[in-house]
Amino acid sequence: MIMFGLIDCNNFYASCERVFNPALKKLPVVVLSNNDGCVIARSNEAKQLGIPMGAPAFKFRHIFEQNNIQVFSSNYALYGDMSNRVMTILATFTPEIEIYSIDEAFLKFKGFENNFNLTEYGNLIRYTVTRNTGIPISVGIAPTKALAKVANKVAKKFPDRTRHVYIIDTDDKRIKALKWLKIEDVWGIGYRYAKRLMAMNINNAYQFSKLSQEWVKKHMSVVGLRLHKELNGESCLDLEDIAPKKNIATTRSFDVDYIDYEKIKERVITFAVTCAEKLRKQKSCCNRILIFIHTNGFRENEPQYSKNIVLQLPYATNSGIELAKFAVIGLEKIFIKGFRYKKAGVLVMDFTPESSLQVNLFENTNPRHKPLMDAVDKINRQLGVKKLKLASQDQGRTWKMRQEKLSPRYTTNINEIITINCDYVFSLQTEQRRPNTSEPF
DNA sequence: TCTGGGGTCCTAGGACCC
């Protein structure tokens, strides 16, 4: 039988911070979003202290201090590099792998059943990744992707019994796991569906799996139906190829409110230029661009304004100069003076491959932009930072992202590489194990 | 004072075409 594995890095961003700073090992750690806005990753210790996902940092500041919680700004240079290392190792365990997110991958085990004990294999995967990267992972293995997700939850929740590796390979184990899994924790059941299902007294994954296919199809579309079948052991979801993106977005909240049109214009131009870079990276051109701006929705007493506009471009392009021009045209149409703007963004959509650009007799992208953009990319790549900008972009970088607690880019910048203090002794990172009284596994 | 930033897919309904 074909089996799927789901490998998930435990508390990934928090674990990355610990790898190069072992002093953090037993301490609660949280990582904040861009602008140091809210909590997006927590170590187990921080979870136990009751720090919820998405907690606004400013509201929890005193709790951080009281409990000696170690707080970090997002360090995507570090997390991206650590992710690559983990994925590279995982790819040595099977020819078929799908990188599902920065900290998760599905592995497909086809033809393994006669040659491998998959539980032992899972243990080997976990051991190897942790030894070679310092990142602890959990491994779930099952006959479908959705069940592999379930198995992974079990592995993560019951480390004492599972040693972070769990396999669902019998119907008994499947049913037991589904009965244990709360409906809101099922992959594909979000907040809204969970609420509706609980109103019908469907409280766990097993009860959901017993609903009729007709009901599920009618109320949750074919997506819900696929999930339903997968939980019942029928594999509907195969590994997916890394497809080129269909949309690319660059959006940011500002550190303070912006009132001035010129300032917002500069940000929007920069977002458009960044989108153009991302487009060139995947060798696409876009045919439409969306620009949005909005005020701070959390300030309920202040006047609110939120607007977006989609422009159909006269020709497909991935030139930063062109996209910046169109972005400004869009912004002019939606900007209203007098509001306090908190966020803006640029989305590019409707892609054409760079290689198959249609020749438009009258209107087309300036042919000189292509070599120009290539040169810009090359220089920026070589210098490692954005040295080349449009004149309309902020030269002095007067704007800034709040990043007060940024750790070094240990693995991607030679100037920030770790220096070893002999007082530290590196050892394999193991998660704190705690007794659990109510565990069924 | 301070509340992230990306993505995907599906469906319904309207415009428009023959």
Place this chain on the structure above:
DNA sequence: TCTGGGGTCCTAGGACCC
């Protein structure tokens, strides 16, 4: 006075993921 049937494309909105 009668007023089809089928198709495509587009958009908005709703759901979800990490």
